[in-house]
Amino acid sequence: ERESPLLEVTDMIVGYGRIRALHGVSLRVERGELVTLLGANGAGKSTTMRALSGLLPLTAGRIVFDGRDITRMKAHERVKLGVVQAPEGRGVFPGMTVQENLDMGCYARKFESKQAYTERLDWVFDLFPRLAERRTQVGGTMSGGEQQMLAIGRALMARPRLLMLDEPSMGLAPMVIQQIFRIISEINAQGTTILLVEQNAQQALSRTDRAYILETGEVTKTGTGAALLADPAVKHAYLGVG
Numbered sequence: 054e055r056e057s058p059l060l061e062v063t064d065m066i067v068g069y070g071r072i073r074a075l076h077g078v079s080l081r082v083e084r085g086e087l088v089t090l091l092g093a094n095g096a097g098k099s100t101t102m103r104a105l106s107g108l109l110p111l112t113a114g115r116i117v118f119d120g121r122d123i124t125r126m127k128a129h130e131r132v133k134l135g136v137v138q139a140p141e142g143r144g145v146f147p148g149m150t151v152q153e154n155l156d157m158g159c160y161a162r163k164f165e166s167k168q169a170y171t172e173r174l175d176w177v178f179d180l181f182p183r184l185a186e187r188r189t190q191v192g193g194t195m196s197g198g199e200q201q202m203l204a205i206g207r208a209l210m211a212r213p214r215l216l217m218l219d220e221p222s223m224g225l226a227p228m229v230i231q232q233i234f235r236i237i238s239e240i241n242a243q244g245t246t247i248l249l250v251e252q253n254a255q256q257a258l259s260r261t262d263r264a265y266i267l268e269t270g271e272v273t274k275t276g277t278g279a280a281l282l283a284d285p286a287v288k289h290a291y292l293g294v295g
């Protein structure tokens with residue numbers, strides 16, 4: 054028998070008051086996958102993330118995580134199950150140090166022992182040596198790229214089973230974007246399942262297992278990263294080619 058996907062979203066409808074932002078989105082993420090949600094401004098990417106995190110209610114549809122219906126579960130309870138969204142880059146606590154920011158990540162999902170905490174922290178510092186060097190620096194004084202690393206590091210401290218990243222490359226210089234994507238691949242390669250929202254199609258598609266293209270609140274195309282990278286319509290719309 055086939056194992057159920059880690060995340061399965063069926064016909065998700067979400068709106069803001071009377072404005073409907075998602076018109077029946079369905080997608081799945083298998084265990085161990087890196088899946089990308091690609092779309093232009095206003096396509097509904099952030100709305101999808103917020104709904105999955107439990108920050109926006111569904112008008113209709115179903116979210117199943119690890120075989121369990123979480124459609125109506127509160128955000129903090131989803132975090133306890135391991136559904137963790139990293140705050141956007143500027144979402145770090147600006148007045149707190151790097152260390153304090155990372156510790157906030159474990160707040161919702163506590164460690165069973167001091168040793169487990171230390172091991173996790175060491176792992177995050179291995180992934181992001183820059184954070185280790187800057188443990189005592191306050192978040193607000195760090196560069197955009199460093200703040201993005203801190204935001205991801207903080208989410209990792211919650212030991213996500215599904216890590217959700219909303220446009221981690223936004224506003225960063227090309228060199229830093231490369232670096233962030235490399236680390237995202239590394240985190241995935243080390244076993245964390247990731248759902249990534251991106252506008253940076255080239256970088257995201259070249260590293261993702263599968264992707265969904267979202268247009269005005271609907272999934273219009275899905276396939277492997279490689280297939281979508283080679284798709285003429287995708288090239289034209291998202292890669293500025295042809």
Ligand code: ATP
Nearest residue numbers: 069072073074092093094095096097098099100101
């Ligand atoms: P971006 O990359 O620009 O953030 P997105 O793909 O994440 O775009 P969403 O932010 O999810 O898109 O927006 C989807 C639709 O929902 C848009 O039409 C947007 O105007 C609308 N929307 C988003 N947030 C709100 C809100 N708080 N109130 C009303 N409408 C909203």
